[in-house]
Amino acid sequence: MPIKQMGVRMDTESPEYRWRKAQRSSQESLTRLIDMAIENYGYTDLVDAIINDAIKHTKISVNSNEKEIFVDLSKSTDEKLNELGKQLMKESSRRLKKK
Incomplete structure (x- = not known):
C-alpha cells in the first residue's frame, strides 16, 4: 500500500x-475524524457538504410565516457565498463545543 505524507499548517492561537x-x-x-466525516457525508468535499447541510436546515421568517431555504452550493464559484458558508460552519462548530 503506497503511503503519502501530508502536512497541515495551523495558527498556534486557533482552537484547532x-x-x-x-x-x-x-x-x-x-484518522478517526476522517472516518466520522466519511460516515456522515461520504466521499465528498467536507466543507461543501457541511455548508449545504447547514443551509438546508436554515429557516427564516417572512411576514411571520416560517420558510425553509434549500440551496445547493456544490461547485459554487461565488466566493462571498462560500465565505458566508465557512462562517456558518465555524459558528455551528462553536455552538456544538459549548454544549
Missing part, C-alpha cells in the same frame, strides 16, 4: 491547534 496539541496521537485522532 489547541485540540491537536491535546491529542495523544494526531495521526490516530485525525
Whole structure:
C-alpha cells in the first residue's frame, strides 16, 4: 500500500491547534475524524457538504410565516457565498463545543 505524507499548517492561537496539541496521537485522532466525516457525508468535499447541510436546515421568517431555504452550493464559484458558508460552519462548530 503506497503511503503519502501530508502536512497541515495551523495558527498556534486557533482552537484547532489547541485540540491537536491535546491529542495523544494526531495521526490516530485525525484518522478517526476522517472516518466520522466519511460516515456522515461520504466521499465528498467536507466543507461543501457541511455548508449545504447547514443551509438546508436554515429557516427564516417572512411576514411571520416560517420558510425553509434549500440551496445547493456544490461547485459554487461565488466566493462571498462560500465565505458566508465557512462562517456558518465555524459558528455551528462553536455552538456544538459549548454544549
